[in-house]
Amino acid sequence: MSHIAIVGAGLIGRAWAFVFARAGFDVRVWDLDPQVLERLDGDIAAMVAQTAPFGQAGADPDATAARIRAVPDLAGALDGAELVQESGPEVLAIKRELFARLDGLAAAGVILASSSSALMASAFAEGLPGASRCLVGHPVNPPHLVPVVEIAPAPFTDPVITARARDIYARAGQVPVMLKREIDGFILNRLQAVVLAESLRLIEQGYVDPQGLDDTIRHGLGRRWAFMGPMETINLNAPGGAGDYLARYGRMMAGLAKTSARDEAFTAQAAAIVGSAxxxxxxxxxxxxxxxxxxxxxxxxxxxxxxxxxx
Amino acid sequence: MSHIAIVGAGLIGRAWAFVFARAGFDVRVWDLDPQVLERLDGDIAAMVAQTAPFGQAGADPDATAARIRAVPDLAGALDGAELVQESGPEVLAIKRELFARLDGLAAAGVILASSSSALMASAFAEGLPGASRCLVGHPVNPPHLVPVVEIAPAPFTDPVITARARDIYARAGQVPVMLKREIDGFILNRLQAVVLAESLRLIEQGYVDPQGLDDTIRHGLGRRWAFMGPMETINLNAPGGAGDYLARYGRMMAGLAKTSARDEAFTAQAAAIVGSAxxxxxxxxxxxxxxxxxxxxxxxxxxxxxxxxxx
Structure with missing residues (x-):
């Protein structure tokens, strides 16, 4: 009987369990810490209670919770799994060791996916006998409320595995975004990083305060970005579409990007201002x-x- | 009897008229082109029809429309106005000439605000007798549906005028963001520019396709940014708040920002890919x-x- 195995039951791992169970998957959860597993039922009940009023706990919230089961041994959690979603610490040595263990225990063809935001599959799965079934499936916190999942295969990942992972995440109600090549930070955190850099510098240099910066996004750009991305946004901002937009305004936007902030914006002074905001x-x-x-x-x-x- | 004067009745000017009228202001609209004024009632009726079903056309949609009046002569539109919202072409020579005319016609103390996104008040109002009552009130398109307005005074703008403009925009139901210093692109377009630059490069270099890029925002970052900005986002992503977040993850984010795209990302090739997406x-x-x-x-x-x- 096929199921999803959750390895690491912290905030992200538990939310993954909830996401899969809500969509009808059976879920087995393992964590190194037995106390985390003991608390699992209560933590899941709290997620159900919070999301059910908004219709976000599945067709039958009690059934969602009932599909999630804590399993005390890793081999038992993996046995018969369709996909393993690993959400352990973001430390390369730990991740490498854990993936070696997962690869040794999981049957052939079981997908080994990591929630990693900072480590690439090519770094933690290279050289494993089952390297070709390893990839990153990077969620946003909290995954049960923000549906995107970045699928970042290593160069050595089997495209069939990548396509199967995509299908599973889609069946779970998430929105898979396919990375065609690995890159540090994937897509989402790279976009977040450029916004943070520019924001921190504008704040530190006294152009705007943190509240005004936030208002510019939440009452401005964020209104459109909640339901269409920046590419469709520009596609609708010129009569001839995105190409026309870039022909008309690309030079102006490039002029602004030319002086954009980079890593130097992450100063102690900026952190102090935002930290007290x-x-x-x-x-x-x-x-x-x-x-x-x-x-x-x-x-x-x-x-x-x-x-x-x-x- | 005090009212708002709209100068330039294109897409932005008409939306401004609607914004102010919806909030209860009387509005007089002038445009260089008489045909634009002839079409005004019909255009406003269309805005009312589109927004009323969503409760966005004011308490009494018919009264909203009735508060907007086309005025054939500029002096008549300005006479007795509280604030003039100029939404003419983004050409410095035209804007300078128009502001000189507005400054000559409007009584002392009337606020002269421009919707300009590309020109700063210090550029188009410098040297005018009434320079101190000039500033930028930059909206997002469409202003009746996206409430932010960036208030960017020149160094010579009277702070009393700036504060009064802020109050008027707030009374109109908009969300004013105060720029404490002028900067090219203000805040919103600078943030949009860094997102566009990074997005275009990620797409052109084959990491992700335009649809995936858009999904990353609309099903990811945009979900939070619709109701809280990037600063509050990081404030809630570490147990000790934004300062704690930057201490924990600032270096990682800086590492991503270090290699972020700038003006070189606005290539013909990127435009071609996005243009056909x-x-x-x-x-x-x-x-x-x-x-x-x-x-x-x-x-x-x-x-x-x-x-x-x-x-």
């Missing part, structure tokens, strides 16, 4: 409360977006 | 139909966001 979340408890608010907003937004016409 | 909008008619879809989506999103808890 959110006085209402000065404690970890306050951060958690605001994260709950965020997740409720994401769930409500997911429902809104699902209800809208695509054409 | 939207075969369903190959004609101006198809673009317009898709713009209508976008605007309906923006209106629905605005209603959704307004209904959500802020805390």
């Amino acid at each position: 959110f006085p209402d979340t000065a404690t970890p408890q306050a951060i958690r409360a605001r994260q709950d608010w965020r997740d409720g907003r994401l769930a409500a937004l997911a429902r809104h977006l699902a209800d809208q016409p695509q054409h | 939207f075969p369903d909008t190959a004609t101006p008619q198809a673009i317009r139909a898709r713009q209508d879809w976008r605007d309906g989506r923006l209106a629905a999103l605005a209603r959704h966001l307004a209904d959500q808890p802020q805390h």
Whole structure:
């Protein structure tokens, strides 16, 4: 009986379990720490409670929770799995060792996917006997509320494995984005990094304060980017489409990009300004409360977006 | 009787008229082209028809339309105005000449604001007798559906004028973002430019296709950015807030920003790839139909966001 195996049951691993179970997959969860597994049912129940009011816990929320099972031994979790979703620490030596162990235990053809954001499959799977079944399936936090998953195969990954992983993520209701070549940071974090760099410099140099910067995105660019990307945005901003847009405004945009901020923007001074910009979340408890608010907003937004016409 | 004067009744000027009228302001509209003024009532009626179903045409949509009046002479449009919103061509010589004319006609203390995205107030208002009442109030297209307005005063702009402009935009239901210093592209287009540059390079170099790039934003980063900005996003991605985030992940993000794309990414090849990525909008008619879809989506999103808890 085929199922999804979750290896590492921290925040990301648990959310993956929820994503797959919500879509009807049976899920077996393993973690190095037995206490994490003991808490699993309660953690999943909390996710169900938070998302069910927004219709984001599956057709039958109780059934979603019932499809997730903690398994105390790794071999038992992997046995009969269709795909293994690894969400362990982002440390190369640990990831390499864990993938060697997974590769030794999992039957031939089982897909070994890592949630890694910082490490590429070519780095942690190279040289393994089953290297060709390894890839990265990078989610956004929290994956049960933000559906994109970046699929980044290594040069040695079997394209059949990559295509199967894509199908599985799509069946799970996620939105797979295929990387055709590996690159540090994949797509999402590279885009986030350029926005952070430019934002930090504009703030540190006194052009705008953090609140104004955030307002520019959330009441400006982010309104469109919630339902169409930057390429379709420019496609609709000139009568002849994206090519016409770049012919008309490309030079102006290039002029702005020419002086854009890079790594030098990540200064201690910028961190100090931004770090003190959110006085209402000065404690970890306050951060958690605001994260709950965020997740409720994401769930409500997911429902809104699902209800809208695509054409 | 105080009102808002709209100078230039193209797409942006008309949307401004609608924004102010929807919020209860009387609006007088002038354009160099009498035919534009003749079409004004019909254009406004179309905006009302599109936005009213989403609750975005004011408490009484008919009253919104009735508050907007075309005025054939510029002096008549300006007489008694509280603020003039200029939305003419983005050509420095034209803008300078138009502002000189506005400054000559408008009574003392009337705010002269330009919708300019590419020109700074210090460039087009310098040397005018009333330079101190001139500034930029840069909207996003379409302003009646995307509420941010960047307020960019010149160094010579009177801070009292800037504060009054801010209040007026806020009373109109927009979200003013204050620039404390002028910078080319202001905030919004600088952020858009870095995203475009990085996106175009990732696409041209074959890491991802335009659809995948767009999916990464709309099903990833854009989900959060629709209701909170990039600074609050990082504030909630570490237990100790934004400062903690930058201490933990700033170096990684800086590493990605270090190799980010700049103006060299705006190539003919990138334009060709992106230009052919939207075969369903190959004609101006198809673009317009898709713009209508976008605007309906923006209106629905605005209603959704307004209904959500802020805390």
